[in-house]
Amino acid sequence: MAAELFSSEVEALLPKQTTPYITDLETLALGKRHGLATATYINPRDPARVERKCDFIFLQGSPPLEPVGTLMPNVYRDEDGTWCTILVRQFRPNYQGDTIEFPAGFIERNAGETAEGAAVREMEEETTKTGTVLATSPNLTAEPVPVGARLVGVLLHAVDKTGDEAGKQRLDKGEFAVEYKVPLLNLEGRLDDFEMAGIVIDPRVWTFAMGIRCALMLELHEAAKGVDVDTP
Structure with a gap:
C-alpha cells in the first residue's frame, strides 16, 4: 500500500492547490496576537479519504500564505x-x-x-x-x-x-x-x-x-x- 500511495503516478495527480483537502476550520481560542484552531482535513495522498484533525497556532490578521x-x-x-x-x-x-x-x-x-x-x-x-x-x-x-x-x-x-x-x-x-x-x-x-x-x-x-x-x-x-x- 505504501508503494502505491507514494508512487510517481499518484504524486503526479496531486493538485497544486491543496485547500479543498481542508474540510473545516474551527477557532478554539484567541490571545493577544495568536489564536488556536483545529483543522479537519483529508490527506491528499489517502485514497480512503479519512478525515483527520490537527490543532495549530495562527497569527491573527496575517494572510496564511504570506x-x-x-x-x-x-x-x-x-x-x-x-x-x-x-x-x-x-x-x-x-x-x-x-x-x-x-x-x-x-x-x-x-x-x-x-x-x-x-x-x-x-x-x-x-x-x-x-x-x-x-x-x-x-x-x-x-x-x-x-x-x-x-x-x-x-x-x-x-x-x-x-x-x-x-x-x-x-x-x-x-x-x-x-x-x-x-x-x-x-x-x-x-x-x-x-x-x-x-x-x-x-x-x-x-x-x-x-x-x-x-x-x-x-x-x-x-x-x-x-x-x-x-x-x-
Missing part, C-alpha cells in the same frame, strides 16, 4: 579577522527560560516593508550591528511545530554600527537581548556550553552549526572553487 517574519543567520568579521556569527539570548516565557537565537522579528507589511528590509531593521534593533543582504530563502515553514505562519530567512553580512549608533541596540521598552559574537569554527562547542547552562537552542542555529561541520568534514570549500556565490 511570510510574517524573518530570521537572520549572519556572518561577521571581527577586529582580529575571525569570521563569527552574531547570536542573541532572550527570555522566552513559553520555554520558561532563556533561548539562543539568530536575530529575528516580524515584517511590517502595513508599512510596505520587505523581508530583506525587516532583516536589516531587526539586526539593528536587537544587536549593535547593521548588515547587508547576501541571500534570501524561499518561504519557510515552522514545521514540525504546528504554527500556521511562514518565515523568510535572510543571510546578512553583519558589520558594526558607526557614529551615534555605535555599540547601541534599539530595543522596545521592556525588551532585553544579550548579544554574543561566536567564531564560526567554535559555534558547535559554544552551543553545547549554552545547553549545559540551561539555555534552549533554536534549531536553526544548530542547523547552521551542522552546516559548518559538514562543510569542514567534506572539504566543500575546495569542491566549490569556481562556483558563483555571493561573498562578503
